[in-house]
Amino acid sequence: MQPDAKNDDLIRSARFRAEREEGWRRLEQLVAQAEKSGMAALGYDDAVALASLYRQAMNSLSVARSISMDKALLDYLEALCARAYLVVYAPQESVTGVLQRLFTHGIPQAVRRSTTALIIGFLAMVLGGFVGFMLYQQDTSWFFTFVPSGLSDGRVPGASEAYLRSTLFEDGGRDGERLGTFATFLFSHNTRIAIFIFALGIFATLPSFVLTFYNGLILGAFYAMFHEAGLGYELFGWLSIHGVTELSAICLAAAGGAQLGLAVILPGNMTRREALRERGRDAVKLVILAGLMLIAAAIIEGFLRQLVQTTQMRLLIGWGIGAAWLAWLLLAGRDTVGQDT
Amino acid sequence: MIGRPANILPPEAVPIRLEIASGGARFGAQALDILITFGGLFLLFWALIWANVLDWSMLATLFFLLVFLIRVPYYILSELVWNGRTIGKRIVRIKVISADGQRLTPHQIVARNLMKEVEVFMPATTLLSGSFQSGWVGLALTLWMILVLCVPLFNKRRQRLGDMIAGTLVVDQPTAVLLPDLAATQSTAGVGFVFQPEQLDVYGRFELQTLEQILRNRPKTEEQRQRVSDVVHTIRRKIKFEEDVAARDEWDFLTDFYRQQREFLESRHLFGDTREDKFHKTGS
Numbered sequence A: 001m002q003p004d005a006k007n008d009d010l011i012r013s014a015r016f017r018a019e020r021e022e023g024w025r026r027l028e029q030l031v032a033q034a035e036k037s038g039m040a041a042l043g044y045d046d047a048v049a050l051a052s053l054y055r056q057a058m059n060s061l062s063v064a065r066s067i068s069m070d071k072a073l074l075d076y077l078e079a080l081c082a083r084a085y086l087v088v089y090a091p092q093e094s095v096t097g098v099l100q101r102l103f104t105h106g107i108p109q110a111v112r113r114s115t116t117a118l119i120i121g122f123l124a125m126v127l128g129g130f131v132g133f134m135l136y137q138q139d140t141s142w143f144f145t146f147v148p149s150g151l152s153d154g155r156v157p158g159a160s161e162a163y164l165r166s167t168l169f170e171d172g173g174r175d176g177e178r179l180g181t182f183a184t185f186l187f188s189h190n191t192r193i194a195i196f197i198f199a200l201g202i203f204a205t206l207p208s209f210v211l212t213f214y215n216g217l218i219l220g221a222f223y224a225m226f227h228e229a230g231l232g233y234e235l236f237g238w239l240s241i242h243g244v245t246e247l248s249a250i251c252l253a254a255a256g257g258a259q260l261g262l263a264v265i266l267p268g269n270m271t272r273r274e275a276l277r278e279r280g281r282d283a284v285k286l287v288i289l290a291g292l293m294l295i296a297a298a299i300i301e302g303f304l305r306q307l308v309q310t311t312q313m314r315l316l317i318g319w320g321i322g323a324a325w326l327a328w329l330l331l332a333g334r335d336t337v338g339q340d341t
Numbered sequence B: 001m002i003g004r005p006a007n008i009l010p011p012e013a014v015p016i017r018l019e020i021a022s023g024g025a026r027f028g029a030q031a032l033d034i035l036i037t038f039g040g041l042f043l044l045f046w047a048l049i050w051a052n053v054l055d056w057s058m059l060a061t062l063f064f065l066l067v068f069l070i071r072v073p074y075y076i077l078s079e080l081v082w083n084g085r086t087i088g089k090r091i092v093r094i095k096v097i098s099a100d101g102q103r104l105t106p107h108q109i110v111a112r113n114l115m116k117e118v119e120v121f122m123p124a125t126t127l128l129s130g131s132f133q134s135g136w137v138g139l140a141l142t143l144w145m146i147l148v149l150c151v152p153l154f155n156k157r158r159q160r161l162g163d164m165i166a167g168t169l170v171v172d173q174p175t176a177v178l179l180p181d182l183a184a185t186q187s188t189a190g191v192g193f194v195f196q197p198e199q200l201d202v203y204g205r206f207e208l209q210t211l212e213q214i215l216r217n218r219p220k221t222e223e224q225r226q227r228v229s230d231v232v233h234t235i236r237r238k239i240k241f242e243e244d245v246a247a248r249d250e251w252d253f254l255t256d257f258y259r260q261q262r263e264f265l266e267s268r269h270l271f272g273d274t275r276e277d278k279f280h281k282t283g284s
Helices: A012-037 A044-067 A071-088 A095-113 A115-138 A142-146 A161-168 A176-200 A206-228 A232-265 A272-307 A311-331 B023-051 B056-069 B072-081 B087-092 B106-114 B116-129 B135-154 B161-166 B205-215 B222-239 B247-270
Strands: B005-008 B016-019 B094-098 B168-172
Touching (some): A012 A044, A044 A071, A071 B205, A095 A311, A115 A272, A161 A232, A176 A232, A176 B056, A272 A311, A272 B106, B016 B168, B023 B072, B023 B087, B056 B072, B205 B222, B205 B247
Antiparallel strands (some): B094 B168
16 A cells, blocks of 8 residues: 555554544444444444444554554544444344244253252242141141231131132132233232242342242141141142142242352352353243243133132143143253254 | 453454443442332323323233333343443443453343342332331341342442343443544644654653643643643753753644654564663663
8 A cells, every 4th residue: 555645754653543543433433323223223334334344443453552652542442442342242133033042942951951959949849838737737826927917818727618618719709800900910929029039049049948938838838727627629729720830930930049049059160150150041041931930820810710610620721731831841942953042 | 439440352352441330320320220210100100090091900900010010121121122221321321241242142131130139129128118127137137138239349340249140241331532643733833853762762651641641731821831841841851852942842842752752662662672661771
């Protein structure tokens, strides 16, 4: 290249700058545009120009660091490259693509990889249920210790069988619209609890475990009370229709928490920070799954439980849906493509 | 707070430096987000109830749904859509990036925001509502929540627990301002000072860049002019510059010196003789 006469008397680094400044200005302009209204707002030519100008600017920065002592120039290029980098390396996956990969591979694979955590999650619930049941058998007053009075709603030890039965088989006079409200409330409330249980797991698993265990305790005590009134089977149906999905979701959230906790307690050869990042991948997918199942559970609990009134049907629907979840999680994404996001 | 650099290595393998966002900016962005979401919700419902277009059960449904959405999902969605920025972050000009220099993945965004529930919302609501449990348990819980809130203040890269799990950082949005090149724009029309190699041998990069700072602002008051004059005297003494410099030529003297000094240092640098500062000869 023949340097033009105007630049001839400049020193080397000033010439370097004069030759490239135009490209930087253009890049700056494109970056500002992309920052303001997103990459999608750029035209085809602009997008192509952005990519190549970005590489040129990076190149300039690298060269300028070795030849120039102009602080202003170095600061400018550093900031320009950082800005351009943030625009060029923006997340670009399409939402549908991400979701598809998540459902076909990400979630099922994550679940299959998290055996230990899942055992911890489900164990917490089952143990809680068992302890709750046994304690109630010994002394019914334990019920009042476990179950908050807002939750029991008259369903306490010593309540008449007829009343208990009526709580299982009546639609509460709710019409469709009210059921919708109820379902939304359940979903929003339960999902928050699930996220909470998950996130607490980072404190060495224990809080997640305790919360899930406590849920189990309530469940166990409730079951024992209905069992005492001779309504064990009916309660089982009443719980099964949504509980198979809902309680599994809580256990999954606890398992996600356990993944984080395990990374903190047993990081292995990695640092704790690395271990958290590593395990976090699966843990987050477990929570997404839990959220999904809670939406399903809320719909079932909000609508179906009130509409389906026989125990057999309740059992069939509840465990049928449970089997469907299990089939998806066990069978999907067995091929190796689309590993992870 | 003092800035802390985060060195990021993009796939182009040219390390770039970003400033880690300050604790104040993080707190401000979070406060703004909460204000915007909850304030928006409040205003929306105030308007809806006032307009009386929906019956109560619809309102309740909408309410439960929105209360859920403005917690974790709002942060996930906005950071996905706006490339690591929520509305609050946009206002205070900070953004989330991936610590490994690659692009921010949806997984990272979801992971860091799920933790918000225990890291931000739970402590904030409990501490603000003042519904403490009494006794040792309550005290321990409060202490623990404060500790969780303070995690970003105690680590070098100001990461929340969620940031650690996701492998993300929050940085200031860089602003690029290109100042004119002193060596190119201010070539002297007047006297034209020429310096000998042994005179340029004295200073190093640090002094050159300090001089650059001085040259960025032309003196306007008498006091500033006096300071420039002091600088000229010091330089003349140090480099043993014998010629007289008239008062009106002092600025030109500095510009010429800057230009020749820079050219000299840059060419020494190319030959592998980098001079960081004026102590380059004593080797300290």
